[in-house]
Amino acid sequence: MKHLNEIELNEYLDEMLDEATKKKIEAHLSGCEECRAKVVGFQALFSTLDELPEIPLRRDLTPNILANLPKPIRVPILWREPAFLLQSALTIILLALGMPILSAKMTSLLPATSYTALIEMLAPLYTWDFDTLFTMPEFAFSMPTLPTLPTGTDANTLLMLLFSAAILWGIGNYSLLRSKPEVRG
Amino acid sequence: MNIVNDRSLIKLAAQGDQDAFGELVQLHQSAVFNIAYRMLGNRRDAEDATQEAFIRAYNAFGKFDIKRPFRPWIKRIVTNLCLNQIKSHYPTLSLENGLPLPKEPNPGPEAQTAKSEKDAEIRAAILSLKPHYRAVIELRHFQELNYEEIAKSLDKPLSTIKSDLFRARKMLAEKLKELRL
Numbered sequence: 001m002k003h004l005n006e007i008e009l010n011e012y013l014d015e016m017l018d019e020a021t022k023k024k025i026e027a028h029l030s031g032c033e034e035c036r037a038k039v040v041g042f043q044a045l046f047s048t049l050d051e052l053p054e055i056p057l058r059r060d061l062t063p064n065i066l067a068n069l070p071k072p073i074r075v076p077i078l079w080r081e082p083a084f085l086l087q088s089a090l091t092i093i094l095l096a097l098g099m100p101i102l103s104a105k106m107t108s109l110l111p112a113t114s115y116t117a118l119i120e121m122l123a124p125l126y127t128w129d130f131d132t133l134f135t136m137p138e139f140a141f142s143m144p145t146l147p148t149l150p151t152g153t154d155a156n157t158l159l160m161l162l163f164s165a166a167i168l169w170g171i172g173n174y175s176l177l178r179s180k181p182e183v184r185g
Numbered sequence: 186m187n188i189v190n191d192r193s194l195i196k197l198a199a200q201g202d203q204d205a206f207g208e209l210v211q212l213h214q215s216a217v218f219n220i221a222y223r224m225l226g227n228r229r230d231a232e233d234a235t236q237e238a239f240i241r242a243y244n245a246f247g248k249f250d251i252k253r254p255f256r257p258w259i260k261r262i263v264t265n266l267c268l269n270q271i272k273s274h275y276p277t278l279s280l281e282n283g284l285p286l287p288k289e290p291n292p293g294p295e296a297q298t299a300k301s302e303k304d305a306e307i308r309a310a311i312l313s314l315k316p317h318y319r320a321v322i323e324l325r326h327f328q329e330l331n332y333e334e335i336a337k338s339l340d341k342p343l344s345t346i347k348s349d350l351f352r353a354r355k356m357l358a359e360k361l362k363e364l365r366l
């Protein structure tokens with residue numbers, strides 16, 4: 001019989017063989033002094049390597065490692081920022097004030113013809129017979145009744161509102177940027 | 186090692202919690218350092234490689250599946266780091282025949298007994314191997330990876346790993362025989 005080759009020897013030593021091959025190799029080893037000597041030699045090497053102790057660290061490397069990590073940027077939690085809260089409140093107020101004016105203006109600004117053109121375009125949708133497929137639930141479309149302003153609804157008021165909104169937006173952003181992200185580490 | 190604790194630390198560290206990452210470093214730095222020390226042969230370089238490996242791990246947390254254990258991952262990072270380092274610094278002239286073996290300049294108290302003399306010689310014998318042989322010895326014998334894992338880790342075909350491992354062992358056995366260990 002041939003001597004064990006490198007791969008067989010390796011896999012036998014690493015215990016990576018199936019039972020049948022392992023038995024075959026052990027049978028060869030029992031009758032072959034030369035291959036047995038090789039195995040013993042390698043096994044001695046393996047145990048030498050196994051016995052090599054770990055060496056202790058002489059200093060804790062943690063502080064150095066942490067000091068060299070990239071600095072984290074704390075993302076501010078928006079709803080906790082006073083500036084964000086202020087801006088949100090102002091936006092809501094300005095929208096409540098501005099919407100009635102805007103809706104009143106819209107009807108006069110947009111030419112009536114574009115409305116009719118739009119409705120004509122959508123007409124096929126209305127006339128489609130959905131009953132053959134399913135019964136459409138009935139929808140009642142109605143605009144919510146919006147509060148009216150006592151000061152009148154002219155373009156000047158709208159401009160004033162937009163202008164004050166822009167200023168408040170600027171102040172809000174300035175204070176947001178000034179609250180610097182906290183840097184840790 | 187407490188795996189549950191490890192996992193919650195990984196989760197926090199992956200979110201950028203540096204205190205949690207510091208705890209991970211404390212848990213694993215010794216194992217990582219020892220790999221680097223076996224592969225590089227001196228404390229200073231091994232400490233540098235250990236630090237570098239942890240910093241890389243921190244920066245690569247995005248690519249890491251946080252459900253997996255941290256230790257094999259950080260070991261792989263440091264092994265490849267050291268391998269690249271020794272490949273780039275390895276002299277074109279082979280060290281394998283007769284050149285003086287690298288020794289630690291300051292052996293310290295642990296090198297005084299006969300046992301540690303012997304250990305130092307084993308380390309030196311490993312260090313005298315070419316980088317790719319040193320890597321397979323490290324991965325098979327110290328990190329206990331199987332052939333497939335070694336092949337994957339070093340990005341080489343299985344057949345190459347098998348023959349490298351055999352040659353590395355053969356050379357190491359001969360060196361140790363010369364030293365009558």
Ligand SMILES: [Zn+2]
Pocket residue numbers: 002003004028032033034035036
């Ligand atoms: Zn034989």
